Amino acid sequence: MKKLTLISILVFCSNGWTSNHSDLDPTINKHQSEFENIAMQIWDLAEVGYQEYKSSKLLQDSLKNHGFNIQNNVANIPTAFIAEYGSGKPVIAILGEFDALPGVAQSASPFKESYKDNQAGHACGHHLFGSGSAWSSVVIKDWLIANNIKGTIRFYGTPAEEGGSGKVYMVRAGLFNDVDVALHWHPGSVSHARPRTSNSNKSAKFSFKGISAHAASAPEQGRSALDGVESMNMMVNLMREHIPQDSRIHYVITKGGLAPNVIPDDAQVYYYVRHPKRKMVENLFERVVKAAKGAAMGTGTEVSYEVMHGNYPLMPNDTLQRIMHEKLSDRGGITYSSSEVEFANEIFKTFLNPSAEIGDQKNILPYETTHGYGSTDVGDISWLVPTGGARIASWVSGTPAHSWQAVASGGTTIGLKGMKLAVQVLSETAKEIYLNPSISIKAKEELSINVGNEFIYVPLLGDRDPPLDYRN
Numbered sequence: 001m002k003k004l005t006l007i008s009i010l011v012f013c014s015n016g017w018t019s020n021h022s023d024l025d026p027t028i029n030k031h032q033s034e035f036e037n038i039a040m041q042i043w044d045l046a047e048v049g050y051q052e053y054k055s056s057k058l059l060q061d062s063l064k065n066h067g068f069n070i071q072n073n074v075a076n077i078p079t080a081f082i083a084e085y086g087s088g089k090p091v092i093a094i095l096g097e098f099d100a101l102p103g104v105a106q107s108a109s110p111f112k113e114s115y116k117d118n119q120a121g122h123a124c125g126h127h128l129f130g131s132g133s134a135w136s137s138v139v140i141k142d143w144l145i146a147n148n149i150k151g152t153i154r155f156y157g158t159p160a161e162e163g164g165s166g167k168v169y170m171v172r173a174g175l176f177n178d179v180d181v182a183l184h185w186h187p188g189s190v191s192h193a194r195p196r197t198s199n200s201n202k203s204a205k206f207s208f209k210g211i212s213a214h215a216a217s218a219p220e221q222g223r224s225a226l227d228g229v230e231s232m233n234m235m236v237n238l239m240r241e242h243i244p245q246d247s248r249i250h251y252v253i254t255k256g257g258l259a260p261n262v263i264p265d266d267a268q269v270y271y272y273v274r275h276p277k278r279k280m281v282e283n284l285f286e287r288v289v290k291a292a293k294g295a296a297m298g299t300g301t302e303v304s305y306e307v308m309h310g311n312y313p314l315m316p317n318d319t320l321q322r323i324m325h326e327k328l329s330d331r332g333g334i335t336y337s338s339s340e341v342e343f344a345n346e347i348f349k350t351f352l353n354p355s356a357e358i359g360d361q362k363n364i365l366p367y368e369t370t371h372g373y374g375s376t377d378v379g380d381i382s383w384l385v386p387t388g389g390a391r392i393a394s395w396v397s398g399t400p401a402h403s404w405q406a407v408a409s410g411g412t413t414i415g416l417k418g419m420k421l422a423v424q425v426l427s428e429t430a431k432e433i434y435l436n437p438s439i440s441i442k443a444k445e446e447l448s449i450n451v452g453n454e455f456i457y458v459p460l461l462g463d464r465d466p467p468l469d470y471r472n
Contacts, residue, residue: 024427027142028420031135035423036416038062039131043108043411046100046120048471049160052079055098055127059083059134059157066138068155075173077466080166081157082175083134085141090440091152092140092430093176093385095184095378096133097126097161102471106404108411110346121407124162125187125394125418128410132185132419136426143431151434154179158377160470163203163272165309167377168459169466171384180440181320181433182387184378185422187394187410188401191333192365193324193425195316196389199248199274200281201375202310202460206232206292210301212265222263223300226256229267231295232303236271236288247284248274248373270308274375278312278460308470310460312379315450316369319443320388320429325367327428328390333362334417343412344396347405351398361393361418374401380459383451386443390425394418 042055056072056079064070068083105118115121122128137155144151156175160166170176208229213222236249243249251271257264273285289305296303336344381387395409395418409415433439 022424022428024139024143024424024431027139028423028427031138032420034062035131035135036419038134039127039416039419040411042098042127042131043122046105046118046122048102048120049099049162049164049166050077050079050466050468051471052098052159055130056081056157056159059096059098059130063134063137063155066141068137068141074175075169075466077159077166077169077468079157079159080170083137083155083157084152086144086150086152088150088152090180090433090437091154091178092433093154093156093179093182094133094137094426094430095156095158095167095182095381096130097158098130099126099160099162099164101162101402104402104404104407106407108408110343110350110408112350112404121404122410123402123404123406125406125410125415126161128187128394128415128419128422129185130157132422133426136423136430139423139427140430143427144434149434153430161377163309164467164470165311165377165461166466168309168311168380168461171380172459176381176385179385181443182381182385183320183426183429184387184389185426186389186391187415187418188391189393189395189397189399190365190391191328191361191363191393191421193321193328193390194365194367195318195321195369196314197276197316197369197371198314198379199276199373199375200278200311200313200379200460201272201274202281202285203270203272203308204285204305205254205268205270205308206303206305207266207268208296208301208303210263210265210267210299213263215261215263219263224263225267225301226264227299228295228301228303229253229256229269231299232269232292235291235295239287239291243284244275244280246276247280248272249284249288274373276313276371281460307461307464308467311375311377312383312460314376314379315382315387315447317382317386317388317443317446319439319446320386322367323432323439324388324390324425324429327425327432329364331421331424333364334393334421335362336414340412340414343414347396347408348398350405361397383455384457386440386447388429390422392418392422392425
């Protein structure tokens with residue numbers, strides 16, 4: 001088949017949108033071209049966490065041109081910003097991400113291939129997330145003006161969601177203290193607005209220091225830092241038998257030496273620890289730390305570690321989720337054009353374990369509480385501010401997140417159609433809240449019950465500064 005590229009996305013850009021008419025539709029359509037172009041520029045840039053300078057600027061410049069007041073470099077993060085319009089209550093926050101993932105550079109093709117000189121790719125669809133949320137913020141702003149509605153709309157430009165916990169630093173800085181409701185969405189391979197929980201997560205880089213020497217002629221003079229890393233990994237892997245089944249622990253060796261005949265004196269391993277409960281994450285993390293210290297003792301090396309990020313689990317809010325589900329169901333799913341079906345058929349062949357049917361994304365999943373085993377820094381916000389979210393089909397059905405296939409779909413109109421549906425759902429939900437202030441009051445009451453009177457927010461990442469170089 002003919003490969004789909006960034007150029008070809010413009011050929012069938014407006015085909016097949018599924019939409020029930022709303023008074024917001026003319027405004028949504030008015031700004032469509034602008035934010036689709038921004039999304040594709042951010043897809044093309046593929047900037048990783050805390051290095052999204054150009055991507056952040058694209059969004060800031062657009063929102064400034066639409067009359068938003070911009071606060072940049074917030075929470076001591078150069079790429080984090082807040083764009084605000086309006087005054088008074090309620091204050092509705094729309095969250096937007098824009099960081100890419102390293103190691104998944106991919107063209108907008110259903111065949112695996114590199115893209116330019118990129119080392120990263122938008123394998124989680126944050127180019128759509130950030131651009132769509134900004135688009136929705138502009139739509140809401142225009143609606144507030146046209147209807148003389150009092151209230152404040154804020155777009156939060158939140159960098160480094162992928163392992164950098166950008167939102168946590170923004171929460172810690174008090175930037176959400178006066179927010180009444182937070183709304184977000186995320187690309188996926190299905191569409192739903194379920195009250196979904198997630199795993200809490202804490203990560204760290206463990207650095208081992210040893211003594212270098214000639215590996216053949218003087219091995220007794222050396223102490224291998226890599227031995228420390230490998231010993232730690234073995235102990236943690238043995239530990240897996242003795243942890244709760246719904247835990248997740250993963251690692252990559254980020255530094256292990258450069259030549260086999262030189263005993264490495266410097267090695268590093270990067271760990272993620274996850275569990276649905278925050279307290280269990282803290283417990284498991286301490287066991288991993290003990291394994292690291294034991295590995296150092298056993299190999300004659302030294303170890304230190306740096307906590308890189310930490311996220312709370314998502315706290316679902318039924319009050320907000322039911323509204324988002326209603327808006328999503330009213331809008332319906334997405335119909336593919338013939339070119340998109342052709343793309344989907346090709347990319348479907350690349351899946352190791354196909355778990356879905358090839359075809360359109362017309363279905364909206366039923367409303368029920370579910371758990372996702374991934375993690376997000378939206379979780380910290382959701383324990384302090386009533387938070388509602390949706391997952392919108394922006395990839396070919398069955399596509400796993402953090403895959404080259406997700407990058408590819410996100411670079412075509414399949415991704416753009418998902419983004420537009422997200423804009424419709426976010427905008428309609430925000431409109432409902434502005435028209436019915438009792439919604440935010442009810443959502444706050446629900447949150448208060450869910451977190452309990454004894455809850456005190458303490459970030460899992462402690463008091464460290466944002467790790468602006470964590471992707472280096």
